[in-house]
Amino acid sequence: MTRGQIRREAVSDQVFAVVRDRILGGVLPPGSALTAERELAAEFGVNRHAVREAVKRLQQARLVEVSHGGRTLVLDWRHTAGLELAVGIVAAGDPSASADLTRDALEMRACIGADAARLCALRCSDVAAAAILEAAGRYLTAGPDLADLAAADIAWWRLIVEGSGNLAYLLSFNSLVGGALPVAAVPDDLRAAELLDVEAHVRLAAHIAAREAAVAERLARELLARSIPLASRKANR
Known part of the structure; x- marks a missing residue:
């Protein structure tokens, strides 16, 4: 400059x-x-x-x-x-820096989401588990519009992250979905494989409610990782 x-x-x-x-x-x-x-x-x-x-x-x-x-x-x-540096890079609007950062943030999202699902299965109350199951049921009727599915997906994941009892995960989640990090700007069509897999959302909710922590962690990681390769290919164009 x-x-x-x-x-x-x-x-x-x-x-x-x-x-x-x-x-x-x-x-x-x-x-x-x-x-x-x-x-x-x-x-x-x-x-x-x-x-x-x-x-x-x-x-x-x-x-x-x-x-x-x-x-x-x-x-x-x-x-x-710290993570605030990434937020600052996004705020500066540098597309070359934000492209790789989008991929990195999606990878972080998959890691946090998988462990949050594991912790939620171990820690959440019966009331919270019932709310997660109910939200998964609402997810069944949210589609097929991707914008509606994305909104339902965020609300559902918020319940899981809150149920994990991990404040650092919750604050990171807020940054990821609130626009402070570039995940929120990823177009819904690039996340279609993840958002349209309604059955995986329902199964994950059931594993959490059944306190099956290891299975919940594995399924959550598989589900969230579906958006990473697509975002990476777009970033490398």
Whole structure:
């Protein structure tokens, strides 16, 4: 990004995004000193306050560390950054970064969903198990429209994740379906094989209600993994 591309209405956001991408791309490798504030201000034609705000966000994202001597060092983001970095990449609207991230998020979704199903079978109350069975019954009548199936699918999975009793899974689920991560933007037709398998949804609900944790985990992983290859092929076009 050149100086002329920095938008005045969000200069600190723009500086943050550029420097973040330089760190992620290895232009600024781990252990190196971050470009000085005055140099960044001159490069982008912004004041140093905007640069300081950008550096503060980099620090909050655990991409850099401000040492006691005043130097700002680049961290190894693969060891320090959290899921909020992925959310930030999506918010920046970089299609090249978001394509692979969609695949990665779908893989994470399959892992979380499979283990949530296992934990739900082990932990959920009888009332919660009955609600999951009832929601699976409603799923039978939701189709064949894919948008209706997708909405019913989210409501059903929410019951399973809540039944797992794992708060970290629930917060991740909220990010996955709420648009913070790119799974929510995957077109329904790319998930048709998963959404249209009504019988698998019903069987999974029955295994959870029967407390068959291992079978529930395996079936949930198989069901959710159906969307991954399609999304990967689209991302690699």
